[in-house]
Amino acid sequence: MANSLINEESPYLLQHANNPIDWFPWGDEALEKAKKENKPIFLSIGYSSCHWCHVMEKESFENIDIAKKLNENFISIKVDKEERPDIDKHFQEIFIKMNNKPGGWPLTIFLTPNLNPVYSATYIPPYPKYGLNGLNDLIDTITKAYKKDSKLLEKKGQEVLEAIKPKSKIEATKLSDALISIASRQIKQVYDKKWGGFGDAPKFPNAYTLELAINLYKLTKDDELKKIVTHTLDNMLLGGIYDIVDGGFCRYSTDRMWLVPHFEKMTYDNALMINVLIRAHKTFDIKRYKEVAAEITEFMQNRMSQENLFFTASDADSNAEEGGYFVYDYSETKKAFENAGINSDFLYRLGITKKGNFEGKSIVRLENLNIKQSLEFKKAIKILRNIRAAREYPFIDKKIITSWNAMMVSSLFEMAKTEPEFLEAAEKSLKALEEKMVINGKVYHSALIENKAKIEGFLEDYAWLIKAYLQAYSVNLDEIELIKAADLTNAAIKNFYSEGFWRVGGKEFKNFANDYDASYPSSVSIMVQNLLTLRSLAEPVYEKFAFKTLEVNSYNIMRQPISRPTITDAAIRYIKDDIIIKSNSLNLKDLHFDYPYVGLKVTNSNDFQICNNKACFATAKTGQELKEILKTL
DSSP: OOOGGGGOOOHHHHHTTTSSSOEEESSHHHHHHHHHHTOOEEEEEEOTTOHHHHHHIIIIITOHHHHHHHHHHOEEEEEETTTOHHHHHHHHHHHHHHHSSOOOSSEEEEEOTTOOEEEEESOOOSSSBTTBOOHHHHHHHHHHHHHHHHHHHHHHHHHHHHHTSOOSOOOOOOOOTHHHHHHHHHHHHHBOTTTOSBSSSSBOOOHHHHHHHHHHHHHHOOHHHHHHHHHHHHHHHTSSSBOTTTOOBOSEESSTTSOSEEOOEEHHHHHHHHHHHHHHHHHHOOHHHHHHHHHHHHHHHHHSEETTEEOSEEOSEETTEETTTTOBOHHHHHHHHHHTTOOTTHHHHTTOOSSOSBTTBBOOOOSOGGGGGSHHHHHHHHHHHHHHHTSOOOOEEOEEEHHHHHHHHHHHHHHHTTOGGGHHHHHHHHHHHHHHHEETTEEBOEEETTSOOOSBOOHHHHHHHHHHHHHHHHHHOOHHHHHHHHHHHHHHHHHHEETTEEBOOOSSOOOBOOSSOSSSOOHHHHHHHHHHHHHHHTOTTHHHHHHHHHHHTHHHHHHOGGGOHHHHHHHHHHHHOOEEEEEOHHHHTTOOOSSSOEEEEEOSOSSEEEEOSSOEEEEESSHHHHHHHHHHO
16 A cells, blocks of 8 residues: 555655655654654655665565564655755764765664654665675663663764754855965866766766866866866766666766766756756867767757756656666677678777676777767767667656756856857746746755645755856846846745855755755855856845855865865955946857856947946957956956
8 A cells, every 4th residue: 555655746755665665755744743653764865766765665665574663663754865966965964974875875773753763874784795784683672771761872862963054153264366266276186087077986076076177177277177177087988887778878977988877867857967068168178078069968858858948857766777778788889880880899989888788788988989980879879869769768757857957057158158059948947947936936856747746845946947047148148037037046045045154045944055065066155156147247235245254155165175165166266356247248258268267248339348347447349358358367
C-alpha cells in the first residue's frame, strides 16, 4: 500500500510513495504526530537524480525488516532538497557541526520530536560495510537510547543547535586591491596542472571559479590564468563529464581526468557551463567553446525543456544500472561502425575499447578535440546516438525551479550577445518563467510543468530571477526589465535582508544564506552583483546594501577567496568600480569590452559618455574613439 507521499507532487517523494516505510512529507501532520506519540524522527533528504539516494532506497527503504522497525519506533519524513532548500540547508549545517566535514545526499538525520539532532550521516548501508555503521543496527541503538534517556538526547541535540546559530559579531576587514593577487594565487595553488580543474577527485566543473579566473585575466592579462581556464575547459570537453554524444554536462567526475562521472545532468550545471564557455570564447577567441555552448543549449532545449521552461535534472541510472544509457559495448558498437562503412579503428579514437573504461564498457572520450572536425566523427556520433535511441532514457525530474530556470535564461541572453539567434529563445523562456512563477508580484520556487506553484520563493529564486532581468536588459536595453529587476530587489531586501545578512527564506528555520559557492554560486553573491548593477544603472541607494553585505563577509573574502569566487568577484568589482557607458540605444548595441565590469545606460545622446559611479570623465563621438579611450583606462 502507498504511504502519505502518494499525495505529493515532487517526483522524488513519489519515488518513495510505495516503500514499506510509512513516510510522511515534511509538515505539521508528521511533526505533531511525533510529539503526540513521543517518537523520534527519522529524516531522509535527497533528490530524484541522486545515485546514492537510489542505492539507499533499494537497500534499506525497500527492506521489510528495516521498515517494520522504523514504522514501530519512529516518524519517518522524506524531503526533496530541491523543493525545500531551506530545510536541507539547516540539516546540512547540523551534519557539518556533528561530523566536522561537508555533507551531501542522501542526508540522514535522527531527531527528537522537538527537532533536536541525535545522529547524522549521509548514505548508510543496511548492514555494516565500507567501514560504516548499518542502518538496521543504528535504528536499534537510537530506539534504546531514546527510551532510556530522551532528556539527555534532547540536551545534547540542543547544544548542536546552539553551536550552529549565526554569530551576530562580524570580523570585518578592509577590502583592497590585494584581493586580486590573493585570488589569483589561490586559484593557481588548487589548479590541477595535469588535467585542469581544481583539487582532487571527485571533481566538479566549478564554472564560477573559471568565471572569476576570466575576470582576473581581463584585469591583469596574466597568461597563467588564461591557461588555467582553457586547459580546464579543453580537458572537460574531451568527454566523460561532458557527454560527447548528446551534449550536456554531468554533475561531477569521480576521477581527476574528468572521465567517469555520476551520470546525472543538472540544469544548473549546464546553465553555468553555457555561460562560462561563451565568455571564454569571447575573451580568448576560441571558436570550439561557442560550438559546445550551442550543443549544450540544444540538449537542454530538446531533452530538458517544455513550453520554454527547463526541467530540473535527468537521472544517472537507466534500467536500474548506473550509466546504462550512456556507455557502449565494444562488440555492438564495432558492428554498427562496420555496417556504416566506418573503420573500426576509429572506435579507439573515441575511447571505445575491448577492455572499456567503465565496468567493462566504454564512456566516449576523444583522443583530441580536433577529431570533432572530421566527417568520420560526425558519422560516428550519428551511429552512437542511434544505439542510445534503442535504450530507455534516464528518468527526468520535471519540476520547474525558478532559480535554475533563471540561470538558463541568463545564459541564453549571454549567448545572444554574440549569437543573436538565441535571443528569441531567451525572451520566450523569461516570459514563460515570469508567467508561471511570479504571481501577484510574489516569486514562487518550484512546480511541476502542469501544476500551479505553491512553494513561496527563497532568496535564491529572487537573486537569479533579478539577474535574468538584468541580463535581458544588457541585451535589449529595455528599461522595463531594469524596473522589474529593481522591484524584485526591493522585495528581496524587505523579505530577506538584515544588516548585511540575507536569510535563505522559508518559515521553519531562520538560517542565513552562505557567502561561499557550493553546487552553484551563493544567492548572497548573486544579490551583491545585482545590487552593484542596479547601483550603476538605476539608483545609487543600492550600493549601501551591497557594501554592508561585503563588509559582513569581508574577512572570509580576503582570507579564502577560492571558496567564494562569486562574492570575491563582486568585491573586486566594488573596489575597481564599474565603467558605465551612456548613449542612445542604437549606439550601445553590439559593444564588446575587455574590462569585466561594464554597464550600459540608455540616454538620448548621440555621443558616448564614459563614467564610473563617482563622475563622468570622458566623451567619445564614435565607437572607435570609445574603444581607444577605454584602452587607456
